């Protein structure tokens with residue numbers, strides 16, 4: 001299959017690109033190369049005859065048609081987005097433009113191309129979204145997000161992603177565009193941009209800096225290893241029913257404090273300090289405005305209908321991730337000079 005992947009130079013998109021090529025697909029990576037992009041993420045496949053790159057901004061509607069016409073994809077996997085909640089608090093405009101208008105542009109470009117092709121039923125527009133569109137859960141393990149949980153986004157980021165999900169469903173209902181959607185919990189793993197919690201903790205720990213925990217660290221997230229997410233995404237693309245959405249999660253709920261303590265314990269074992277534990281560096285900082293208390297995914301649909309299961313436990317995945325950052329200092333050092341990285345963002349509200 002030839003897949004047009006948007007955002008393929010980012011964290012999750014690059015995992016999708018690498019996995020798709022390893023499975024024999026052709027991939028066109030469409031990415032504007034914003035601050036969050038890194039072409040090194042796809043260096044392992046970029047010389048492949050099955051890989052092509054297009055530096056295009058999805059906010060530019062006119063630039064999208066030639067990409068479809070030139071490459072004639074069988075499917076689109078749409079991951080390009082502004083993705084950092086803290087940045088959405090300081091500057092929501094970019095999130096509205098890329099996540100909402102950019103998705104609208106992708107839908108229109110896909111619809112034009114699909115119509116010109118004779119509306120093949122096998123075409124797919126796979127929209128990759130987040131569990132954050134569902135809002136915040138109480139701390140009750142019996143309550144989780146399902147595909148029918150009402151939308152209740154609470155940050156500019158999650159509101160922009162919720163809007164894009166609604167557009168994708170509308171293009172299916174109104175124009176018949178064959179779409180699938182997926183809403184996933186927090187990802188972690190190799191190539192995670194060093195402004196997100198897990199890489200920040202690993203890299204600050206190694207640098208002897210404070211490990212910042214927002215509020216009291218009780219906020220709960222449901223963590224999924226990025227390569228397991230990429231595997232689920234290809235499965236949804238190939239086997240998912242048109243018009244349907246799939247929740248993807250690892251059933252690995254951890255409070256932020258527990259997560260950071262686990263990372264410290266892994267680092268204590270892999271790279272012991274001369275004295276004490278990395279957990280001595282934990283520092284509680286002012287909470288994020290509107291910080292959602294808990295996210296938790298019920299992945300029954302993707303498990304029962306498509307047979308998907310994650311391949312690693314969170315303990316295995318975190319150990320692999322820490323080892324990857326220890327082994328790939330050149331990769332993360334180059335990104336630490338990018339605008340805003342290493343600064344506390346999202347407190348201007």
Ligand SMILES: NC(=O)c1ccc[n+]([C@@H]2O[C@H](COP(=O)([O-])OP(=O)(O)OC[C@H]3O[C@@H](n4cnc5c(N)ncnc54)[C@H](O)[C@@H]3O)[C@@H](O)[C@H]2O)c1
Nearest residue numbers: 007009010011012032033034036037057058080081186187
């Ligand atoms: N990171 C998570 O935990 C998580 C969880 C669930 C869903 N998601 C969703 O998955 C997708 C990918 O997330 P990520 O963490 O890999 O993001 P990321 O920030 O690492 O990568 C985003 C990529 O999109 C590109 N991009 C941004 N604006 C663009 C534009 N206007 N035109 C073209 N390309 C543009 C960037 O250059 C970058 O390569 C997003 O849609 C996000 O909402 C992320």
